[in-house]
Amino acid sequence: MSGTIVVGVDGSGTAMKAAESARDLAVALGASLHVVSAFDEDHVEVHGNGSDQLVMNGADVAEHLVQTAAKSLGRGLTVTSSTVPGKPAAVLVEEAARMDARIIVVGNRRMRGIGRVLGSIANSVAHNAPCDVYIANTYDAE
Template sequence: MTGVVIVGVDGSETAMRAAQTAQQLAIGLGASLRVVSAFDSNRTEVVEIGTDKWIVSDAAEAEAVARAVAERLADDRLEITYSAARGKPGEALVKEAEVQDARLIVVGNRRMQGLGRVLGSVANTVAHTAPCDVYIAKTDQP
């Protein structure tokens, strides 16, 4: 395999569309795929029900989202890994791309119109700061 393709997910249907695009690109490039979900806080809660006790954190929730998408994308032609990354989504994807020495970052175009364009978006942040190529997948239509 040559290189790593990074895709950011947040549990939304549009992020899943970007992930499916990333899957096909990674297969075509002979690359591996890394599914990343960002979290921006260290919030942790302890939930107790009877004698059972669970620790729930933003990091754990983000990792669960990434794992679920990675499982949906499973394909014999592709090596897939997943992780949670701390930070704002665009910044977290760029940092993950740097750490993984990624070949490509795939993001969706969900908030590239109207006010979102003025205030910034994940795609905008990634496109301007990525250490590698960026593919903006059309995800605003099924």
């Protein structure tokens, strides 16, 4: 199999564990990996204090996340990345359609207990994906 596998990152340990599963799957299947991060356009982070402040908007933070993840995942593998404003589940589905992806990899975080009732990214992606969805076990990541 060739094609593209899409995975999202958000800076959490569970998302990185899902990304590592996506990398392993891409290597095993001879596919490329596309790392995506969704962001809120209104989000701003301020680091430091006084005159030594660094202000980053949501796009900057997302770009840092995908670049860091792509660098750590990309050994011996074709890895691309993108940042897209919007909700994580919708962004994953949109990017998978845009990339004509074969598989979206998501973690199973929030698929138990109250998160299962209220919904999860994995659940939303599984119901709306234009391709196969692989749900990686990420419960022991954080």
